[in-house]
Amino acid sequence: MTDTSARQFEGEARFGDYVALLKPRVMSLVVFTALVGLLVAPVRLHPVEAFAAILFIAIGAGASGALNMWWDADIDARMRRTAKRPIPAGVVEPGEALAIGVALSGLAVVMLGLATNLLAAALLAFTIFFYAVIYTMWLKRWTPQNIVIGGAAGAFPPMIGWAAATGSISLEAVLMFALIFMWTPPHFWALALFTRSDYAEAGVPMLTVTHGRSVTRAHILAYTLALVPVALGLGLTSIGGPIYLAVSLALNARFVLGAWRIWRREETEAEADGYRAEKLFFRDSLAYLFLHFGALLAEAGLRMLGLGGATWL
């Protein structure tokens, strides 16, 4: 093959481009929360089954990411943060992304069902449907509440992990879901505050675009306050304990303080210091989620050693 005839293939995808289609960074959060949901459950799975469960939950999440990139390629091309994704960059064809998304969705759901149980598989199927259809195709371009309702898709993994282990849903699973669900809006609205032009140019009805920035600041505070009882309430269930409650109290105090600061700030003040408080709050929000689930894991570890757990209450 000569260089001339090879030129048409120069933009051809590498293996890594297909991996990028699955949003590996989002997948890492899904793997972590699903793993915690599975490990804190009162029923033990065989390690091979547990590994398979987490793997297929992650693949399901990745598949919905590919479907999201297929549908949102036009938006992604217009936003700086997403312009280098495989489809807008021209290395992966939209049809390929669709095929990969659909195929991996089917594989993940069927294999999770075979590896664990039908409830977990049904929850995974619903999560993929919710993210790809309800959020991506419908809510994202239609309502500024897109983040609030769409956050449910990201909140399902620990519940699926719990269901994979126990075959049922309980208060603990619902509260783990609620923790991520309530955490998502302040997390993304803080991001929207310091990447304002992107969403506006892409025509995504972010709250910052439709209702203004001061309303968004008030919403961040309101959702953060509503998040506090959910986070602390989880500590009073069978999977909580003193370590979780101590960690949660500290994290919530810091998070509420950060939200309060964001609410009090004027836009000119934020612009002057390059959105320092908003960026700090965004970073804190990542730590907030990781440390809450990390604390749940620590409590589970202590219970395995015969220490801590619900017996302390």
Place this chain on the structure above:
Amino acid sequence: MALKVEHELHRRRRGRNVGLALLLAGFVVLVLALTVVKVQRVGFAPLQGYDHVVQPTLVPAAEGGRSLDPVTQGRGN
């Protein structure tokens, strides 16, 4: 004429093929491991019940201690 000219494109495609091969091999290993785990847990005997054929050896002994197993039936077993 030498036909073995390697273009950068070939290296890229080889990378993709090797990646896919490893994924498929990993999938095969995982399915095998899952099968072993599940069969070990349940044991082989109950699996015979899925043959759509009556398996007398699986039917619990009938009342009076008489088994439905044709081999032992009528021997008061």
